[in-house]
Amino acid sequence: MLELKQVYGGYGKMTILNGTSFKIDKGTITTVIGPNGAGKSTVFKAIFGLLKIRSGNVLLNGEDVTSLPPAKMLGKGVTYVPQGRNLFPMLSVRHNLEIGGISSGDQARIARRIDEVMEQFPILKEKAKEQAITLSGGQQKQLEIARALLLDPSLILIDEPSIGLSPQMINETFRTLIRLRDQGVTILMVEQNAKAALAMSDFGLVLEQGRSRMYDRADKLLADPRVGQLFLGAHLEEA
Numbered sequence: 373m374l375e376l377k378q379v380y381g382g383y384g385k386m387t388i389l390n391g392t393s394f395k396i397d398k399g400t401i402t403t404v405i406g407p408n409g410a411g412k413s414t415v416f417k418a419i420f421g422l423l424k425i426r427s428g429n430v431l432l433n434g435e436d437v438t439s440l441p442p443a444k445m446l447g448k449g450v451t452y453v454p455q456g457r458n459l460f461p462m463l464s465v466r467h468n469l470e471i472g473g474i475s476s477g478d479q480a481r482i483a484r485r486i487d488e489v490m491e492q493f494p495i496l497k498e499k500a501k502e503q504a505i506t507l508s509g510g511q512q513k514q515l516e517i518a519r520a521l522l523l524d525p526s527l528i529l530i531d532e533p534s535i536g537l538s539p540q541m542i543n544e545t546f547r548t549l550i551r552l553r554d555q556g557v558t559i560l561m562v563e564q565n566a567k568a569a570l571a572m573s574d575f576g577l578v579l580e581q582g583r584s585r586m587y588d589r590a591d592k593l594l595a596d597p598r599v600g601q602l603f604l605g606a607h608l609e610e611a
């Protein structure tokens with residue numbers, strides 16, 4: 373569904389993506405792991421058009437979407453849930469959802485989608501009129517994921533969804549992602565919480581110094597001693 377071919381990019385004179393190449397299949401969850409600064413978030417920004425790609429290509433279902441701006445990527449069915457909190461805290465849960473649909477020309481459809489999405493996230497329906505800031509961290513992440521669903525994406529890029537959440541809320545967030553995968557949505561996720569994330573993923577990708585070093589079934593990566601070394605901070609070459 374998504375393919376990166378020899379993607380190079382970075383910030384100013386700094387090159388972070390050094391020929392990143394990988395493919396992910398439709399209807400799967402793939403977790404990207406790797407040491408701090410490996411370029412995991414940068415890959416997402418490059419795919420979603422937030423970072424100019426210097427060379428290389430991003431293909432979506434075979435179509436070249438390299439450096440398309442975010443609004444165009446949304447139109448192609450790709451959505452991005454960045455790291456951290458990305459809500460309007462003083463606005464209501466419903467209002468935050470409405471903002472997610474603002475780029476759609478069809479507001480009647482968005483109103484319908486908000487109702488559908490709320491059915492999938494009962495806590496959001498219950499708290500629709502409450503300010504987003506009154507939700508727990510996990511509920512806020514659910515709201516961000518729900519907002520990402522408004523435009524019916526086929527691919528969700530989600531960066532560190534478990535950060536700052538309790539173990540119970542991490543489980544709930546991961547269960548939500550599995551449910552979406554089972555509905556046919558493709559998920560590409562970055563996670564620091566590598567073991568738990570690989571345990572619920574179909575595939576894993578190890579990124580190091582802006583290059584994909586390993587790609588395999590998630591259970592195989594989990595069992596690979598070199599990945600164990602990586603979790604402990606060693607570089608793959610040393611491992």
Ligand SMILES: Nc1ncnc2c1ncn2[C@@H]1O[C@H](COP(=O)(O)OP(=O)(O)OP(=O)(O)O)[C@@H](O)[C@H]1O
Nearest residue numbers: 383386388406407408409410411412413414415564
């Ligand atoms: N906006 C920016 N401007 C300049 N440098 C940046 C910017 N964003 C990230 N970087 C640098 O790019 C490198 C890769 O950052 P990135 O956030 O992609 O890494 P990561 O693998 O997601 O790391 P982490 O696990 O720590 O989140 C880092 O050295 C970082 O300091």
